[in-house]
Amino acid sequence: MKLIECPRDAMQGLDHFVPTDLKIQYLNTLLQVGFDTLDFGSFVSPKVIPQMRDTAEVLAGLDLTVTRTKLLAIVANRRGAEQAVAYPQIQYIGFPLSVSETFQQRNTNRTIAQAFIEVADMQQLCVESGKQLVVYLSMGFGNPYGDPYSSAIVSDFTEKLLQLRIGIIAPSDTIGSSTPEAIETLFQLLIQTFPSVEFGAHLHARPGEARVKVRAAVRAGVNRIDGALRGFGGCPMAADALTGNLPTEEIIQTLLDEEIALAINQSALQKALMVSSAVF
Template sequence: MLLTECPRDAMQGLTRFIPTTDKIRYLNALLKVGFDTLDFGSFVSPKAVPQMQDTAEVLAGLDLTGTQTKLLAIVANRRGAEQAIGYEAIRYVGFPLSVSETFQQRNTNKSIQEALADVAAMQRLCQQADKGLVVYLSMGFGNPYGDSYSPALVVDFTTRLVDLGIRHIIPSDTVGTATPTAIEALFDHLSDAFPFHAFGAHLHALPGEAPAKVRAAVRAGVKRIDGAIGGLGGCPMAADSLTGNLPTEEIIATLGTLGIPTGLDMAAFSRAVELSREVL
C-alpha cells in the first residue's frame, strides 16, 4: 500500500498562520519517514487559502537529499499549474475536479465543464514538463447539496480523464459521508470498468470511523491511501470541523492488522508525530 501524507490538507484550514520555518521543520521530518508522496503545499490564491501563501519559500527550505518521497502541490486552475511545474522538485500537480456542480463552483468558482477544460490544459502542461497530474474526484461518494450522484457518474468522469491520458485518479470523500459499503461499491465499479488502472482513495472521517474505511478500501483493491497525522484537516469549503482526514496513525495500525506493509521508518514517523503536536 502506498501512503500519501497530506500536511497541506492538515494546515490549510487553520486560522493561526504557521511560520514558514516551522512548516519547513515539519515537512523535513516527514520526508524522512518514507511516505510515497507528500502533499506539501499549494499554488492557489492567498485570499482563498492564506495559510499556503508561503509554499514557494517552504519548498526552497526542504531537504530532498536521501528521500524517495515525491512532492505534490495542489492547484485550483491553469495559472497555479504553470507555477507548480516551474519547480523541478515538484513531481505531481494535484487538482480537485468535483462530480458535484455545486461544489465545483464553491471550490474553484468554475463550472464542471470549465474545470474539465482546465484539466485538459493542465494535463498538456504536465506532459510537457514531465510531471504527473493527479485528479481528485471531489464529492466522489455523494454530496450534501442534492446534486445527482451514482457510481456510474464517477465512472463517466474517470473515462474522460483516462481518455486524456491521466493515470492518477483519486475519488475523494470530501465531507466524510462515505460508508464502508459505499467505498467498496464505488471502487468495485471502477475496477470493473478499468481493470488495469490503480486507484487511490482520499477519505475523510469522523472520529473512530477511519479503520472501517481503510479496511473497505483494501477489500476493494485500492493501492494508495491519503492521510494526515492526527486526522487534521479536511476541506475548508465543506465547513464541518469534525470531519478530518484519515489519521495516518490509524491507517498504519489498520494495515498492520491486515498484514499489509507500508515500508515506513516508524522511528522517524514517531518523531514526526511529536513535531506535529508542537507545530500544528
C-alpha cells in the same frame, strides 16, 4: 501500498498561520518517514488559502537528498499549474475536479465543463514538463447540495479523464459521508472497469471511523491511500467540525494488522507526531 501524507490538507484551514520555518521543520521530518508522496503545498491565490502563501519558500527549505518521498502540489487552475510545473522538485500536480456542479463553482469558480477544459490544458502542461497530473474527484461519495450523484456518474467522469490520459484518479469523500459499503462498492466498480488507472482513496472520517474505511478500501483493491497525521484537516466547508482526514497513524496500524508490508520508519513517524503538536 502507497501512502500519501497530506500536511497541506491538514494545515490549509487553520486559523493561525504556521510560520514558514516550522512548516519546513515539520515537512522535513515527514520526508524521513517513508511515505510514497507528500502533499506538501499548493499554488492557489493567497486570498483564498492564505496558509499556503509561502509554498515556494517552504519548497526551497526542504531536504530532498535522502528521501524517496515524492512531492505533490495542489492547484486550482492552469495558472497555478504553470507555477507548479516550473519547480523540478515537484513530481505530481493535483487538481480537484468535483462531481458536484455546486462544489466545483464554490471550490474553483468554474463550471464542471470549464474545469474539464482546464484539466486537458494542465495534462498537456504536465506531459511537456515531465510531471504527472493527479485528479481528485471531490464529492466522490455524494454531496449536500442536492446535485445528482451515483457511482455511474463517478464512472463517467473517470472515462472522460481516461480519454485525457490521466493515470491517477482519487475519488474523495469531501464531507465524510461515505460508508464502508459505499467505499468498497465504488472502488470495486472503478478498478474492475478501468484496470489501467491508479485509483487513490482520499477519505474523510469522524473519530473512530477511519479503520473500517481503510479496510473497505483495501478489500476493494485500492493500493493508494491519503491521510494526515492525527487526522487534522478536512474540507473547511464540511458542516461537522469532527470530520477530518484519515489519521495516518491509524491507516498504518490498520494496514499492518492486515499484514500489508509497509516501508515505514517508526522512529521518524514518532518524531513527526511530536512536531505536529507544535504545528497544530
